Every structure is written in C-alpha cells, then in structure tokens.
Amino acid sequence: MDDILRSVEAFMTGDRAVAAVRAVVVLVGGFILARILGGLITRTLGGSASKQRLMLARRLVVYSVVILSALGAMRELGFDLGVLLGAAGILTVAIGFASQTSASNLISGLFLIFEQPFVVGDIIEVGGVTGEVLSVDLLSVKLRTFDNLFVRVPSETLIKATMTNYSRFPVRRFDMLISVARGEDMKRVQELLKATAAAQPLVLIDPPPNVFFQGFGESSTELKLVAWAARETFFEMRNTLQPAIKAALDEAGVRLALPHRVLMPAPEGPLRVEVVGPDVAPSEPPAA
Amino acid sequence: MSDADPRAEGAPSWGTHTVATEETLHWRLGPLELWARRRAAEWRVAHRSSDDFMAERCDVTRLRGDPELPADVAVERFAFRRTDGVLELAPATADRAMVVKPELPFHLLPGEVVTLFVTTPLWLRVRTSAGAAELLDVPTSRPSDTWFGPLTRPGELCYASRTSARLELDDLQRRTSRGITAVEVKNLAHSELLLEHIRLPLPTLALYRDREGFLWTDTVGLTMEAKAAPGEVSIEVRAPVTAGDTERVAGPRRAAASRYSFGAFASRLGLTG
Numbered sequence: 001m002d003d004i005l006r007s008v009e010a011f012m013t014g015d016r017a018v019a020a021v022r023a024v025v026v027l028v029g030g031f032i033l034a035r036i037l038g039g040l041i042t043r044t045l046g047g048s049a050s051k052q053r054l055m056l057a058r059r060l061v062v063y064s065v066v067i068l069s070a071l072g073a074m075r076e077l078g079f080d081l082g083v084l085l086g087a088a089g090i091l092t093v094a095i096g097f098a099s100q101t102s103a104s105n106l107i108s109g110l111f112l113i114f115e116q117p118f119v120v121g122d123i124i125e126v127g128g129v130t131g132e133v134l135s136v137d138l139l140s141v142k143l144r145t146f147d148n149l150f151v152r153v154p155s156e157t158l159i160k161a162t163m164t165n166y167s168r169f170p171v172r173r174f175d176m177l178i179s180v181a182r183g184e185d186m187k188r189v190q191e192l193l194k195a196t197a198a199a200q201p202l203v204l205i206d207p208p209p210n211v212f213f214q215g216f217g218e219s220s221t222e223l224k225l226v227a228w229a230a231r232e233t234f235f236e237m238r239n240t241l242q243p244a245i246k247a248a249l250d251e252a253g254v255r256l257a258l259p260h261r262v263l264m265p266a267p268e269g270p271l272r273v274e275v276v277g278p279d280v281a282p283s284e285p286p287a288a
Numbered sequence: 289m290s291d292a293d294p295r296a297e298g299a300p301s302w303g304t305h306t307v308a309t310e311e312t313l314h315w316r317l318g319p320l321e322l323w324a325r326r327r328a329a330e331w332r333v334a335h336r337s338s339d340d341f342m343a344e345r346c347d348v349t350r351l352r353g354d355p356e357l358p359a360d361v362a363v364e365r366f367a368f369r370r371t372d373g374v375l376e377l378a379p380a381t382a383d384r385a386m387v388v389k390p391e392l393p394f395h396l397l398p399g400e401v402v403t404l405f406v407t408t409p410l411w412l413r414v415r416t417s418a419g420a421a422e423l424l425d426v427p428t429s430r431p432s433d434t435w436f437g438p439l440t441r442p443g444e445l446c447y448a449s450r451t452s453a454r455l456e457l458d459d460l461q462r463r464t465s466r467g468i469t470a471v472e473v474k475n476l477a478h479s480e481l482l483l484e485h486i487r488l489p490l491p492t493l494a495l496y497r498d499r500e501g502f503l504w505t506d507t508v509g510l511t512m513e514a515k516a517a518p519g520e521v522s523i524e525v526r527a528p529v530t531a532g533d534t535e536r537v538a539g540p541r542r543a544a545a546s547r548y549s550f551g552a553f554a555s556r557l558g559l560t561g
Contacts, residue, residue: 170443171435198432205434205448206387206485230433230445
C-alpha cells in the first residue's frame with residue numbers, strides 16, 4: 001500500500017503530472033474553443049448560407065480545432081509528432097486496405113458534397129426510400145422518411161444508384177390517368193378535363209393543363225390529364241384535383257369505363273340459362 | 289355574376305369598426321364574406337369566398353350572440369388578455385406578382401407607347417387595432433397560380449389574372465373588390481414587341497381611393513429600352529394619374545425593383561423584341 005501511495009506522490013509531484021494537466025487543459029480548451037467557434041459560425045452565417053453550407057463550415061472548423069488541440073495535448077505529453085505522423089502514414093495504408101468500404105464511402109461523400117445533387121432539406125428518393133435529407137456527411141446521408149423513420153444511406157450507394165430529387169425544380173407535373181367509356185365524345189371530355197383542372201387555384205395556368213389520348217383499352221378510352229403545380233403545393237393540388245375531376249365528370253354525365261365481357265354461344269347450339277337457388281337444384285342437361 | 293353598379297350600393301366600409309362584446313361583424317365585399325365575433329378575451333374570425341369572382345356586393349351587418357356559420361367555413365380564434373373592440377379592415381394588393389394577358393396578343397411597334405388597364409382582386413387585412421398584429425390577410429377571391437419563367441430556376445410563382453387587360457378604361461368591369469392598375473408599356477427598342485403577358489409587381493404597389501370609392505394601384509411603367517439586354521425591361525412605379533383626385537389608403541407590401549430581367553425565357557412571356 002505504501003508503495004502505491006509513494007508512486008502516486010512521485011507522479012503528482014513530478015514533471016509527468018504537470019504535463020498531463022497541461023494536456024488536459026489544452027484538450028478541454030480546444031473543445032470549448034471549437035464549440036464557441038461553431039456557435040459563432042451558426043450566428044454569422046445562419047441568415048445567409050444554406051443549411052448544407054452552414055453544416056459543412058461548422059464541421060470543418062470544429063473538427064480542425066479538435067484535431068489541433070488533440071495534437072497539442074499529445075505534444076504536451078511528450079509524444080514526438082513527427083514520428084507519430086510517420087507512423088500514421090504507415091497505419092493509413094494498413095487501415096486503407098482493411099477498410100475499403102469506408103474509404104469508398106468517404107470518397108463518395110466528398111463527391112456528393114462538391115457535386116451537390118441535393119442539399120439538406122430536399123426530398124429525395126434513392127433505392128426505393130423517399131425522405132427529407134437531414135444531413136450530408138462524409139460517410140453517409142441521413143434521411144427522414146414521411147412515416148418518420150430515420151434512414152442512413154451510405155454515400156457510395158448514392159453515387160452508384162439512380163437518385164431522384166423532388167425539390168430541385170420549383171414546379172412539378174401531376175399525371176392523372178382516366179379511363180372513360182368507349183362511347184363518350186372525346187373532344188368534349190378533353191375540354192371538360194382541361195377546364196376543370198384550370199379552375200383549380202393550385203393548378204398552374206402556365207404551363208397549362210393538358211389532356212393526351214393514350215389509346216384504347218380493353219373496354220375504354222384511355223386519357224392522361226397533366227397538370228402542373230408549385231413544388232410546395234403539389235400534394236395539396238393532387239388531393240383537390242382528383243375529387244374535382246370526378247365531380248365534373250359525374251355532373252356532365254360522362255361515364256367512366258367499366259370492364260365489359262362478351263359471351264359468345266358455343267357453335268353446337270344456344271347457351272342454356274337457368275335460374276337456381278338454395279332450394280332449387282339445377283336440372284340435368286339435355287342429352288346431346 | 290352580378291352587373292350591379294357598386295356606386296348605387298355605396299363604397300366598401302374599409303377602416304375601423306367598433307364591435308361590442310358578444311357581437312359579430314358580418315362584412316361582405318364582392319365574393320368575400322367575413323365574420324368577426326368579439327368575446328371578452330378572444331376574437332373569432334372566419335371567412336369564405338364564392339366562385340363568382342366578379343360578384344358585386346358590399347355591406348356590413350351586426351349580429352348578436354353566436355350566429356350559425358355555413359358548414360364549409362373554418363373559424364380561427366385569437367386570444368388576448370382583453371379585447372379592445374376595435375377592428376380595422378384594410379385593403380391591400382396581392383402578396384405575389386400577377387400575370388395578366390391582353391384579350392388577344394398584340395404587336396407594339398418601335399417608339400410606340402400604350403396604356404393598358406387591368407383589374408386584380410384586392411386582399412383584406414384584418415387587425416384588432418391600428419398598427420397591431422394582423423389576424424388575417426386574405427384575398428377577396430383566390431386567383432389561380434401560374435409560373436413565370438422556365439420550368440427550372442430562375443422563375444417566379446405568380447398569380448394568373450382571370451380578367452384581360454384592356455386598352456380602353458371604359459371596357460373594364462369595375463368592381464369594389466378589385467383594384468385598377470394602369471400599365472404603360474413603352475417600346476424604345478428598334479424592333480417590334482409582341483405583347484402576350486405582363487407581369488404586374490402588385491406587392492410593390494400602393495393603393496389609392498378615387499372619388500367614386502374604387503381603389504387604384506400605382507401606375508406601372510414598363511419600358512423596353514434600346515440598349516437593354518435581351519428580355520430586360522425597366523419598371524417605374526408612380527401614383528395613378530388617370531384616376532383623378534385620389535387619396536392613398538394603403539402602402540406597398542415591399543419595396544419596388546427598378547429592373548426586371550427574364551433573359552432566356554422571353555419567348556414564354558411574349559415580351560420579345
């Protein structure tokens with residue numbers, strides 16, 4: 001016990017204790033400075049820069065200060081930084097081989113940051129997942145889906161896969177497929193659809209709504225109504241346009257297509273039709 | 289659509305109204321109906337617009353108690369420590385620019401100047417007392433949206449006017465729920481100008497009342513200058529002259545820009561040289 005106490009006393013009164021205290025001070029000071037600078041960047045750039053740039057600038061400054069303070073702390077502890085950096089170089093090669101996936105994601109992340117196919121706040125779809133971009137990091141992109149799930153998409157996946165950005169352009173088009181009965185007057189139906197869409201306040205007047213003939217279905221005429229809306233009101237427009245179209249078609253007496261089947265009698269003779277019920281058994285078919 | 293002369297029914301009662309506790313102010317202007325009920329510690333406000341955007345009606349009634357509102361009207365509540373009974377109803381121009389078309393596109397030869405007249409729906413701003421926070425800022429009739437520009441950035445989400453710009457003031461159907469704007473288009477370029485659409489910067493225009501009670505906005509001057517970049521027009525905003533004696537009743541929502549460029553998408557606008 002005495003030996004342990006003597007060792008502690010020797011450490012506390014020796015140079016190594018002073019160096020350790022200095023290292024802790026440098027490290028804690030670095031963390032505090034990083035937080036202050038991060039806050040300063042948020043305050044000064046918050047009004048002008050986009051969320052994406054703000055996040056990048058903040059991370060760059062915070063990580064730089066933390067790394068520098070960690071190096072300073074190690075120097076205080078007596079580490080030779082030149083040797084350390086040399087060892088880090090060799091270590092990097094070894095780690096690089098061992099962590100090819102991470103390195104690939106890192107490079108992909110850098111490409112994503114500089115190419116900017118999307119920014120924080122955009123709605124994107126990748127690999128069947130649609131959501132709002134929460135952050136664009138070096139290794140991955142974080143999304144929040146519409147059903148409030150957190151999804152982490154590796155940067156490499158985003159570089160390789162087809163990605164759709166729903167927020168890139170300010171206006172969006174909604175395509176509505178409508179099948180009307182064969183006998184309807186196509187010109188009248190087209191005009192009715194265009195007029196009804198144009199009367200909806202959220203449907204853009206320019207580009208104007210339009211109706212395209214898509215072809216004849218099995219028992220219908222297929223039409224496609226296209227209507228544009230501002231990105232922000234797209235879903236609201238889609239939800240109001242469809243009931244308005246249905247109401248207008250009903251009011252004008254335009255019949256929507258129902259599937260039809262034509263039954264042809266067999267060549268041997270007419271079809272025999274018989275009404276049966278729970279208490280009435282079907283009769284025997286007549287002998288051929 | 290009603291063709292009633294608004295002057296026969298009196299000018300709209302813009303301005304300050306005093307409402308007693310448990311009283312409802314029912315205010316109608318054109319297609320818009322407003323209900324504002326004062327209670328001891330809250331205002332209950334509701335509004336709706338009819339589809340007849342050229343409807344002409346203009347009246348105020350006071351209802352006691354809790355009137356039964358139409359089923360499609362949503363009531364908004366605003367709580368206060370104590371309501372003061374003062375309700376200010378102020379007119380305003382639209383909160384976005386509006387794209388207006390002439391009846392038919394026309395050519396404007398070099399050196400020519402024309403004045404077009406347009407009516408656009410007014411907005412209603414409701415405040416509890418002068419200068420206090422706004423309870424409501426709604427259009428008398430909601431115009432359709434339209435996009436002004438290419439389908440990628442840059443461009444601008446505007447409203448589309450449901451009425452045409454006229455070359456003669458007498459051809460306009462004046463309504464108390466709509467503001468009148470005179471647009472002076474000058475072609476100082478060396479080539480003719482095909483005028484298909486005009487973008488009216490309504491949020492930058494002030495409102496004035498003429499002797500008959502109709503509201504006018506500032507006059508907008510659009511000039512296609514000889515040395516301007518393709519698709520660039522300069523905009524000048526000045527108090528209306530055609531309206532005669534007027535009194536300013538509302539300021540612009542925001543400051544005006546002196547130039548407007550639509551560069552590469554000039555052909556979509558029709559203001560092509």
